[in-house]
Amino acid sequence: MRIGPYQLDNQVILAPMAGVTDQPFRQLCYSKGAGLTVSEMLSSNPKVWKTGKSRQRMDHSGELGIRAVQIAGSEPSLMAEAAKVNVDMGAQIIDINMGCPAKKVNKKMAGSALMQYPELVEEILTAVVSAVDVPVTLKTRTGWNRDNKNGIEIAKIAERCGIQSLAVHGRTRACMYKGEAEYDTIRAVKEAVSIPVIANGDVRTPQQAQQVLAYTGADAIMIGRGAQGNPWLFREISHFLETGEELAPPSISEVAETTINHVEQLHQFYGSFQGVRIARKHVGWYLKEQASNDEFRQVFNRLEDASEQLQALEDYFVTVEKR
Structure with missing residues (x-):
């Protein structure tokens, strides 16, 4: 899989997810075998760039791997400016969000809402591609709703505008994240364009990844919610695609080390107050993936101190390993 240079x-890529794919999580997934990680979406509105949240999202200092940054908005000129600012701050790939189904994003005529307006899509893509000298990629859905699946039309516009790769989530905006992803549209998109196409949606096992790639003909697979609490999925899929062999699941000691190190990184990146709160959801995902423990999770979620969180995790995994 190649994107520009x-x-x-x-072939396994971490999907951009708001509130999830911050720098600590991207670095973790990269270390576990992701071929590319994409940042949380950044607003193209310059009024919010100086907020603490935006500054953290725009921080790529010391980051390993190819630095791909996703931007969102509906004004072509603002999107072009956002692309330039992020390239100046270290972005090596600019990804455009036309796939987010969230109401607060769609109300601003951004994310997947843009798929209703192909002419505006073309204006945005043209403006961003012209503004920067790095590859520009695009993430979309199959369409606005089941009666308006225009993913193929948008893909052709993207190719014409100079987009270097296209990720397609196998749901419409109206589907949100409900039901099952469908891959017929992704397959049709791949047949309609010559740029690389990335299949996204409901891939949680190496076998599913292989089946989706085979069915759609896509060049790569994009993992979103399947990586929450399970960053080992990247190496498992990559190994399976290369060898046809299944890797053993991570040992309890590796799960413990990864979880504790991840929480430590969150504390360092966000500071103790915010890091403690963000750590709660990630620990919940780890516990759900490994062995659901509602009692410990409830205790953990009440902890307010960073050192208490780390000690609680160490004690918990010692107990688990002794079972």
Whole structure:
């Protein structure tokens, strides 16, 4: 899989997810085998760039791997400016969000709402591609709703505008994240364009990844919610695609080390107050993936101190390993 001048290590990519794919999580997934990680979406509104949240999202200092930054908005000139600012701050790939189904994003005529307006899509893509000298990619859905699946039309516009790769989530905006993803549209998109196409939606096992790639003909697979609490999925999929062999699941000691290190990184990146709160959801995902423990999770979620969180996790995994 290649995006412009960048050769990816493999075909498995971490999807951009608001509130999830911050720098600590991107670095973790990269270390566990993701061939590319994409940042949380950044607003193209310059009024919010100086907020603490935006500054953290725009921080790529010391980041490993190819730095791909996703931007969102509906004004072509603002999107172009946002792309330039992020390239100046270290972005090596600019990804445009036309896939987010969230109401607060769609109300601003951004995310997947843009798929209703192909002419505006073309204006935005043209403006961003012209503004920067790095590859520009695009993430979309299959369409606005089941009666308006225009993913193929948008893909052709993207190719014409100079977009270097296209990720397609196998749901419409109206579907949100409900039901099952469908891959017929992704397959049709791949047949309609010559740029690389990335399949996204409901891939949680190496076998599913192989099946989706085979069915759609896509060049790569994008993992979103399947990586929450399970960053090992990247190496498992990559290994399976290369060898046909299943890797053993991570040991309890590796799960413990990864979880504790991740929480530590969150504390360092966000500071103790915010880091403690963000750590709660990630620990909940780890516990759900490994062995659901509602009692411990409830205790953990009441902890207010960073050191108490780390000690609680160490004690919990010692107990688990002794079972």
